């Protein structure tokens with residue numbers, strides 16, 4: 551049973567705001583159906599911090615961090631009620647041959663450090679503890695590429711919020727008092743068609759991203775098309791730009807022709823990241839979609855909630871009270887229902903708003 555924080559107690563977040571690192575492992579697991587499997591995960595929750603400290607201390611300069619996050623369905627099985635207010639299964643978007651696909655995943659471990667060996671060690675220790683209770687849905691080792699570029703050659707992460715803006719963007723506040731300090735994490739694994747991408751001129755690639763390739767400088771408002779990636783992922787609400795906190799990582803296996811970007815974004819509400827996805831896949835307005843998707847295919851998709859570190863420390867081994875089942879959200883599909891597209895597109899605003907950084 552989960553002990554809730556006293557109202558006057560400020561929960562300690564997991565290290566969502568940790569700086570970008572040279573290496574990361576993204577481990578997505580499904581929890582086996584037997585009740586013992588859930589008990590194993592529950593008892594592991596309160597031990598995780600100690601395990602991280604033990605591995606971290608072997609090279610304190612490597613800056614090891616790990617975030618554990620949980621999907622909608624397994625939340626009920628593990629923790630019962632109450633639930634994070636906006637936790638739901640990954641919302642799919644489909645239009646034409648573009649598909650933001652939902653794939654299995656109950657638990658996400660986002661392990662980051664300055665060196666892969668220490669990430670590897672922590673992933674090994676985690677699997678040693680809970681391996682019998684889970685199946686591995688996906689495992690990706692990401693690396694930082696030259697000058698923080700993704701494998702399509704552009705500097706990735708420039709417009710990430712920093713400092714108190716990052717905190718305000720990524721962490722749940724008073725709007726969901728029982729889950730303050732938590733964060734919604736959306737992940738997608740993208741594979742790039744590098745052959746097709748490399749047939750484009752640098753100028754054509756820059757129009758797709760909306761930034762200069764070499765310098766990373768943003769194209770001017772007149773030069774940047776409304777379909778540019780960095781136009782469609784700008785979301786403005788009430789005249790203010792709302793941000794997500796990304797820590798994308800390149801990954802791949804050149805020998806197998808695999809070149810990818812592991813997209814990961816933290817936000818205090820999944821709504822903002824989902825709006826960006828809708829803009830990219832369906833288009834803003836519908837049809838004005840992100841041309842990056844002609845070259846990059848999403849092959850996984852999951853939405854998770856990373857509760858505060860305090861919440862994890864307090865998780866007990868007993869089975870929780872049952873919480874009501876959560877329905878899978880409808881796919882925004884092709885052809886989209888006019889109301890669903892219009893409703894969710896409204897209020898985003900297509901203009902770049904003032905920056906609050």
Ligand code: HEM
Nearest residue numbers: 700704705706707708709740780783811813823826827846
């Ligand atoms: C194939 C996968 C992706 C690649 C290679 C990619 C790459 C990039 C690059 C190169 C930039 C410009 C530099 C920067 O500000 O970081 C950028 C910006 C951005 N991307 Fe992506 N991205 C991908 C997927 C996504 C997805 C799925 C989302 C959201 C759901 C997203 C959200 C953003 C945001 C919010 C910005 C900053 C926009 C601004 O304020 O100018 N990206 N991305």
